[in-house]
Amino acid sequence: MTSHMLTRSLDRGAAMFLMVVAACGILIPLSNLLLPAGSVLQVPTYLVALWGKYVCYAILALSIDLIWGYCGILSLGHGAFFALGGYAMGMYLMRQIGTRGVYGNPILPDFMVFLNYSKLPWTWYGFDMFWFAALMVLLVPGLLAFCFGWLAFRSRVTGVYLSIITQAMTYALLLAFFRNDFGFGGNNGLTDFKDILGFNVQAEGTRAALFALSCLALIVAFLICRSVVSSKLGKVLIAIRDAESRSRFLGYRVESYKLFVFTLSACMAGVAGALYVPQVGIINPGEFAPGNSIEAVIWVAVGGRGTLVGAALGAIVVNYAKTFFTSGVLAPYWLFMLGALFILVTLLLPKGIVGAFNAWRESARERRPAAAAASAAAEDGITEPDMAEERS
Amino acid sequence: MNVMDNRATSAMLYLDGVHVSFDGFHAINNLSLTLAPGEMRAIIGPNGAGKTTMMDIITGKTKPDLGTVLFDGVTDLTRLDETRIAELGIGRKFQKPTVFESQTVQDNLLLALNVDHSVKGTLFWRGSKPESERIDKVLETIRLTDARNRLAGSLSHGQKQWLEIGMLLAQDPKLLLVDEPVAGMTDVETHLTAELLKEINKTHTVMVVEHDMTFVRELGVKVTCLHEGTVLAEGTIDQVSSNERVIEVYLGR
Numbered sequence: 179m180t181s182h183m184l185t186r187s188l189d190r191g192a193a194m195f196l197m198v199v200a201a202c203g204i205l206i207p208l209s210n211l212l213l214p215a216g217s218v219l220q221v222p223t224y225l226v227a228l229w230g231k232y233v234c235y236a237i238l239a240l241s242i243d244l245i246w247g248y249c250g251i252l253s254l255g256h257g258a259f260f261a262l263g264g265y266a267m268g269m270y271l272m273r274q275i276g277t278r279g280v281y282g283n284p285i286l287p288d289f290m291v292f293l294n295y296s297k298l299p300w301t302w303y304g305f306d307m308f309w310f311a312a313l314m315v316l317l318v319p320g321l322l323a324f325c326f327g328w329l330a331f332r333s334r335v336t337g338v339y340l341s342i343i344t345q346a347m348t349y350a351l352l353l354a355f356f357r358n359d360f361g362f363g364g365n366n367g368l369t370d371f372k373d374i375l376g377f378n379v380q381a382e383g384t385r386a387a388l389f390a391l392s393c394l395a396l397i398v399a400f401l402i403c404r405s406v407v408s409s410k411l412g413k414v415l416i417a418i419r420d421a422e423s424r425s426r427f428l429g430y431r432v433e434s435y436k437l438f439v440f441t442l443s444a445c446m447a448g449v450a451g452a453l454y455v456p457q458v459g460i461i462n463p464g465e466f467a468p469g470n471s472i473e474a475v476i477w478v479a480v481g482g483r484g485t486l487v488g489a490a491l492g493a494i495v496v497n498y499a500k501t502f503f504t505s506g507v508l509a510p511y512w513l514f515m516l517g518a519l520f521i522l523v524t525l526l527l528p529k530g531i532v533g534a535f536n537a538w539r540e541s542a543r544e545r546r547p548a549a550a551a552a553s554a555a556a557e558d559g560i561t562e563p564d565m566a567e568e569r570s
Numbered sequence: 571m572n573v574m575d576n577r578a579t580s581a582m583l584y585l586d587g588v589h590v591s592f593d594g595f596h597a598i599n600n601l602s603l604t605l606a607p608g609e610m611r612a613i614i615g616p617n618g619a620g621k622t623t624m625m626d627i628i629t630g631k632t633k634p635d636l637g638t639v640l641f642d643g644v645t646d647l648t649r650l651d652e653t654r655i656a657e658l659g660i661g662r663k664f665q666k667p668t669v670f671e672s673q674t675v676q677d678n679l680l681l682a683l684n685v686d687h688s689v690k691g692t693l694f695w696r697g698s699k700p701e702s703e704r705i706d707k708v709l710e711t712i713r714l715t716d717a718r719n720r721l722a723g724s725l726s727h728g729q730k731q732w733l734e735i736g737m738l739l740a741q742d743p744k745l746l747l748v749d750e751p752v753a754g755m756t757d758v759e760t761h762l763t764a765e766l767l768k769e770i771n772k773t774h775t776v777m778v779v780e781h782d783m784t785f786v787r788e789l790g791v792k793v794t795c796l797h798e799g800t801v802l803a804e805g806t807i808d809q810v811s812s813n814e815r816v817i818e819v820y821l822g823r
Contacts, residue, residue: 410680410695417670417681424668427629428741429656429687438689 191532192404195487196397202229203393207386223382226389228501230457232494233392237399237450239477239493240486241443244403246475247484248412249439250419252337255344256447257471258351259319261461263448265355266318268368268461269302270311271379275372288370289363299361308375315452316445323444324437331433331440336422345468352466367462368455379456392453396490399446403486406442415439476520482530491532580643582607582745582775583628588637590623590799597623598634599799605745610771612786613779614810615796616820621779622665624796625747629662630655642744657687661743665750665779667730671723675714675733678722679705682737704740711766712736728759735766746770748778752785764788783811783821795820 206221206229213220238260245251272287281291285298304310326347330340358364377384406412417425418432426432455461464470474493481492496519504512527534583605590598598620605611613621626632627639630652639647647655670678683701686692709715712732717725722733731751738746748767752760764785770776771791780786786793786807793810795803797820803813810816 406693409693411689411692413673413677413681414692416673420670420672421668423631423652424664424670425681426652427656427662428682428737429653429684431653431687431689434689 191487191536192400195490196400199233199393199396199400203390203397207390210386211382223385226382226385227457230385230389230392231454232497233389233396234450234454234457235474235477235493235497236490237392237396237453238447238474239481239489240396240399240403241446241450242474242478243483243486243489244406244446245439245443246478247486247489248407248419249415249436250422251436251440252341252475253344253440253443254341254468254471254475255346255348256443256474257468258344258348258466259323259444259447260451260454260470260474261348261351261355261463261465262319262322263315263451264455264461264465265362265368265451266305266311266314266448267452267455268371269305269314269362270308271371271374271456272363272368273302273306274374275370278372279370287363287368289366290361293358301361312452315448319444319448319451320441323441327437327440328433331436334433345471348466348471349468352463352468355463355466363462365463367460367464369460369462371456371459374456379459385457388453388457392457395449395453399449400486400490402442402446406439407486411435411438473516476516478530480519480523480530482527482532482534482536485530485532485536488530488532492530495531580607581605581640582609582642583777584638584640584643585624585628586638588624588627588634588639590620590627590632590634597799598627601637601796601800603794603801605775605777607775608771610767610776610778610789610791612789612791612793612807613777613796614781614783614786614793614820615802618798619796620799621796622749623799625662625749625777625779628655628747629660656741656743659744660747661738661741661745662747663731663734663738663749663751665753667727667734669722669725669730669733669737671721673722674719675709675722675725676705676718678733679708679736679740682740684740684742708736708739711739711769713762727754728756731755731759731763732766735763735770739770742774744775746774746776748776750780751778752780752782760785761788783807 206226209219210221210223210226215222238256241259242253242256245253275287277284279288279291281288283291286295290298305314326344330343335343354360355362356365362368371379373379374384377387407415414425414430414435417428418430418435422432451461451465473496477492477496478489479492480496481490482488496516500512500516503509503515508515523530529537581604583603585601585603588598588601589596601620601624603624613624615621623632627634628647630647630650634648641647641655641658641660645658650658670681673681680701683704685701686695706715709718712735714725714729714733714736717729722730725733731754735748735751738748751767752763755763760782767776767778767789778789790807793805793807794801795810795813795816797815802819803810803816811821
C-alpha cells in the first residue's frame with residue numbers, strides 16, 4: 179500500500195514537473211519574441227540564454243541521477259561526456275563559418291590556418307553535415323562510456339575506485355584537448371560561431387528556439403529515465419545499488435546492466451552538451467575540468483538523488499544561486515558556499531530537497547488515514563486499506 | 571523424487587580434494603563431499619570450519635586453489651562466475667539475511683523469479699499471469715501474503731529470513747544452499763522453518779548450514795561435520811553427535 183502511494187505521488191510530481199518545463203519551453207520564448215522590449219513580462223534575450231544553460235545542466239543532472247541515484251555508480255567524470263557532446267556540436271558550428279572566418283578559408287577553421295594546417299584532419303570529416311554531427315553527439319560519448327564501462331565494470335571496479343578513475347578520465351581528456359596539436363582548437367577551444375542550420379546563432383529567434391528545444395530535450399530525457407527506472411530493469415538497478423553480489427547470485431549479469439545504464443547516461447550528457455554550446459557560444463577544454471563534474475554531482479545531491487525531478491531541480495537551484503552569488507560582492511566566496519552547501523545537505527537533508535519533501539509528505543499521510551480510517555471504520559465499517567486507496 | 575531416478579548414479583554436487591588458502595591460512599583443506607540428487611544435507615561445525623567458504627566456492631564467489639567441484643555430474647563450477655552458476659540452478663541464502671531492503675516483498679520475489687534476466691528482457695518486461703500466480707504461491711508458502719506490499723527493510727528478522735527462502739523458491743534452483751536459516755528465530759519460527767525446508771526438499775536438493783542442533787535433529791537428515799576445512803565426521807545425527815572428535819572440537823562435553 180505504501181509503495182502504491184509512493185509511485186502515485188511520484189507520478190503526480192513527475193506530471194507537475196513535465197507541465198512546468200513544457201510551459202516554460204513555450205511561454206518564455208513567446209514572451210521574449212512577441213512582447214515589446216522593456217515590458218514587465220518580457221524575458222530579455224540574455225536571460226533566455228542563461229536559463230537555456232540551466233536547462234542543459236538539468237539534463238546533465240538527470241543523466242547523473244540515473245546512474246548514481248538508481249544504480250549506485252558515482253561518476254565524477256560525467257562532465258567529460260557533456261563536453262564531448264559539446265565539442266561535436268562545436269565542430270559542426272565551426273565548419274559552418276566557412277569563408278566568414280578571419281582567414282576566409284572555406285574548409286579550414288581559423289585556428290587551423292593559424293597553426294599552419296595544410297588540410298583538414300580526418301577527425302573533422304563529415305562535421306559539415308548536421309546529421310553527422312548530431313549522430314556524433316550521441317556516438318562519441320556513448321562509445322567512450324561503453325569502452326570505459328566495459329573495462330571497469332567487467333573488472334568489478336566499484337565505489338570510490340570507480341569514482342577516481344572517472345575523474346582521471348575527464349582529467350586526461352582535459353589535458354589532451356588543451357594541446358594545440360590534438361586538433362580541436364587547443365586552449366582557446368571552438369568559438370566565433372556564425373550559424374546553425376542556416377539560422378544566425380546570435381539572433382533572438384534562434385536563441386528562443388534553442389531554449390524551447392532544450393526544454394523539449396529535458397522532457398524527453400526525463401521520460402526516458404522514468405520509463406527505464408519504472409521498468410523491471412529499474413528494479414534490477416536498485417537491487418544492484420543496494421546489494422550487488424546478491425543480484426549476481428540471483429543470476430543477473432551486473433556488468434551488463436551497469437554498462438547499459440552508464441552508456442545511456444553518457445549519451446544523454448552528450449545531448450545536454452550539444453544544446454549547451456550554441457547557447458553559450460563557446461566550448462573549450464575547461465569544460466573537462468574535474469571540478470565541473472563534481473559540481474554536477476552536488477546538484478544531484480542537493481536536489482535529491484534517486485528522484486529524477488530532484489536532480490533537475492537541484493541543477494537549476496544551485497546554478498541560479500551560483501549566478502546570483504558570483505555576480506556580487508560575495509563572488510570570491512562562491513566555492514566556499516558550494517562546499518558548505520554540500521556538507522549541509524549531506525548532514526541535514528541526506529535525501530536532498532525532493533527526498534526530504536517526499537518523506538515529510540509520506541509521514542504526514544500515514545498519520546492522517548490511520549486516524550481517519552479509525553473513525554470511519556467505527557461509523558460504517560469501511561476497512562483501512564480502502565480508505566487509504568481512495569485518499570491517494 | 572522419482573524425477574531424479576534416471577540420474578541416481580551421478581551426484582548433484584561433487585567436491586573432491588578442494589583446497590583454498592587466504593594469505594597462508596588454509597580455509598579449506600582437502601575437502602571432499604558428495605550430495606546425491608534430491609538429498610538434504612545438514613552441515614555443522616565450529617566457527618571458522620570453512621562452512622561459508624565452501625558455499626562461496628560452490629557459488630563461484632571464491633576460486634579454489636586445487637580440487638574438483640562438479641555440479642549435476644558434469645559442470646565444472648570452478649570455471650564459472652556467480653551469474654552463470656546461478657543460471658545453472660544453484661541458489662543461495664546468506665548467513666545474514668540479504669534482501670533488497672528498499673523494495674517491496676513482492677518485488678523481491680519478482681526479481682528472484684527464474685525468468686529472462688537479460689537487460690533487454692527486463693527493460694521490456696510485462697507482467698504475466700503465471701508469474702504473478704507463482705509469486706502468490708511463494709508468498710503463501712512463506713506466510714508473507716499480507717506483507718506483500720511492505721518494504722522488505724521493514725520486516726522482522728525472522729520474516730527477512732523467510733523472504734530470502736521465498737526468493738530461493740521463486741528462483742527454483744536445482745540445488746539450494748541455505749546458510750544458517752534459523753539464526754535469530756524464535757522456537758516456533760525455527761520449527762516452521764524446518765517444516766518449510768522439508769517441504770522444499772520434496773522437489774529440490776538442499777544443503778543447510780546450521781548451528782542449532784535441535785533444528786538439525788528436527789530435519790532428520792544426514793549430517794556432515796566440518797573442522798578446519800575438512801570433513802571430520804559424516805552420518806546420522808546420532809552417529810555424528812556421539813563421535814569423540816566432534817564432541818571434542820564442536821559440541822563440547
